[in-house]
Amino acid sequence: MHFLGIDLGTASLKLAIIDEQGRERAASGATYPIETPVHGWAQTPVSAWWQALVDAAAHLPSEARAAVSAIGIAGQMHGVVLVDAHARAVRPAMLWPDTRAASLMDAWSEPQPNPVAPGMAGPLLRWITLNDPQAVAATRWALQPKDWLRMALGGSVVTDPSDACATALAFASGEWDHALIDRLSLPRGWFAPCCANSYALAGTLSSEAAHALGLPAGVALAAGAADTASAALGSGLTHDGDALVTTGSGGQIVVLSSDEPTPARGLHRYRTATGQWYRMAAMQNVGVALETVRGWLSYASWPDAYRDAFHRDAAPTNGSKLSFLPYLSGERSPWMNAAARGGWLGLSLDDTRGTMMRAAFEGVAFSLRAGLDAIRANAHASGGAPVHRLRLAGGGSVEPRWRQLLADALDADLEAVSCPNVGARGAALVAGLATGHWREADLPALAPPAEHVASPRGDTALAARYARFLDLYGRTEGWFDAPF
Template identity: 40%
Template sequence: MFLGIDLGTGSCKALLLSSGGTVVSEASQAYPVNAPKPGWAESDPENWWQAVGEAARRAVKGHADKVLAVGLSGQMHGVVLVDANGSPLRPAILWADGRATQELQALEALPDRLRHRLANPPAVGMAAASLLWLKTHEEALYQKARWALQPKDWLRLWLTGEAHSEPSDASGTFLYDLLADTWAFEVMEALGLRPDLFPPLVGSAEIAGYLGPEAARHLGLPTGIPVAAGAADTAAALLGCGLKLGEAQLTVGSGAQLTVLLAEAKVDPTLRTHLFRAALPGQWYAMAAIQNAGLALEWVRALLGLNWEQAYQEAQSVAPGCEGLTFLPYLTGERTPHLDPLARGVWAGLGRHHQRGHLMRAALEGVAFSLRDGLEALGEAVAPHSPLRLAGGGSTHPFWQQMLADVLGCPLQPNPIPSASGKGAAVLAARAIGTTVHTPPSPLPTSMTPSGISYHEHYLRFKHLYKQLTDWFRM
């Protein structure tokens, strides 16, 4: 058996996979995301560590002696600044953090030839921007640090005592040369960042260390089990759900990603969308990254005092377009297609006739419109009206799935694998010790097809609202 650990934004999931591809057990444990200042997003790695232990012990209970290897996946873009012992020097800065707006200027000023090799638009929350902020505002800690690690790479350091990274997470730092498949040391030099902060790279499916005694006890496993390098959560999810080259997937969680798996590195000439390394050699994926999906919907639901069943029920009682109400979901700025860290959330068009259900439905529509913006930004990488795989914990309700199909204008094929990132991590663990997991093909559920309801005019109103407010966001 193989243990996959997925270190997400708000919770850790542990999944035990048999060599036949069957999920034997799963467990999860939540932890907080903190906002010590407006626009900040941080987590205490000690909370991660405790949650990983809780989830792993529950997942492996009764099977610990059968676990042959451990694999990891985790949230992208964050920075965990640690000392020589691997102890965090401060809370981790997460992908949703918006503090490094001034630092974006340095990233945008890089020469075109270097930006082309990075193959990505710069964004706050990426490691490069966060590290520049730390260098300016917390210089003593920056100079004291031994490593600047991605979240799952920090976890692996604590499991094995060895510091590494791997291509799928490194390619999301804005400090990785996608075309040469190595750290972009010339970019680090241009930005004035310390190259010694970045650990050696190993392949996602390679052994990157072995469980130490204390870590093994914490996970409820024997000492010395191999630990695979693992992959970024999206890359692991694409592997775990069996996405094939050329196929596209929509994953909805706190954020959302529209991804298409590629056999060659095709850089978006407009640099509005992302290009990252996939979990397997010789594969990449293009991605439209939507920062505010479940994150915005959860905020609206809680603000309105609804549970999720009430939220969907009240939203269904309102006609499409919400009688003139439009919601921009950009609570933490937005990436694709705007690359605008200063954008903010807005309800526009409010009247006395609007009730709680209007506000909730407008929020759902606003997130769906934001996803359509992202799909259109991917351009020819995704054929028009082609089916999308649908994954993620924020995409399970039939009413929401139907709205997404109608807004995006394409069939949605719900993915039968709910914990795809954890499964992908476990598959990488198996590959690291030379084992192939024989996953039986899962029958895909019936597609959710567009119903014929048109959201076109409402979508155009949504796009126009953002354009009208861009100057106001900067006041």
């Protein structure tokens, strides 16, 4: 008995098959581009998602595929797929980095259950109703990405609380806010019924999809979960206060909560795959900022960049006053400032590209700390568990010196999760829950191993530079939004 997890990400799709003991038996993946036909747009044809799924499935061993008894899906949050009455996509899927609706945010006056961004389903659908009447006339369903994929596999047209609560069209609980939907002049009939949880059964794999993927027809399909909720589950977060930091293109800090968190500006409070809650700080400029800086400084490889940045001659203790704001594309948590911008301040004739690269690493680490501090303050105010230890995941978190800087900046112990496919693993666990093979009480024992990789060293000089970083952001916060 095997369980297949599908992780439909922004630029790639990952698959993982786990067995009845929760051990990973096979994994694969495929990538696809994000299209930007107009400045500020971010979209992908759903045909690219389907082809990626077919290609990735073909790289899984046939014997592992033949043993699959249920499928779970994790999907990128916030975006939306419009389909007609025949389940055909009306237009390419619109994705969370999309900013075409940035001028339409006035419909979401404060307070909101969660911060609202232009790339969420609500603003994107408002843009559609104002700008694309043909799409409006053709649309039967407005689906979240993972819900479209489950439908394409032969499943039911439903959603789940972990995805619905992040659309800017629902209450924090995940139930649709029909009054808001009506006020935006969006048809109520566009929105799929919401299941009780992510592991509700939601149809079976069609014979056509089974043939395309080399899987048994008729296997169970779970409703599935938002990618962050799935990654938290796949990383082993199960108890109140369990925390995860991910460092991909952006960064996320997720902390589980048994009770509904109190609202806080700049923080999200979303539902987990199992009906709990989590606080989340979402930072836009982590890997994308570091990769951009590496290009600016003409480093041919990451090892070269790490070598110079963490060489003793680049250490700020050698007299450099250099600071770096990483907000190259605005920022979400904790500032919620789309106009924020980045750059170095404090350059001197003595600085080198090594000191500039080191300042960039510190600036990104400090931006993550600002998000974590917001979570800590919110948790403290509401009696939540303190955060002194975080699991660490993400492709940009393997360099030991970078891990140590993160531990020092976050003032927390870091434990690296051994599983590279936490989103797909979480989706596979949801499939096992859906069929009754596991119960929620079994989940702690199914957590992947995590190796302790760094502890904070109580670096007082780093703490002073963090205070300087916060002061620098505060001084420039309104500057980039001011007219020339």
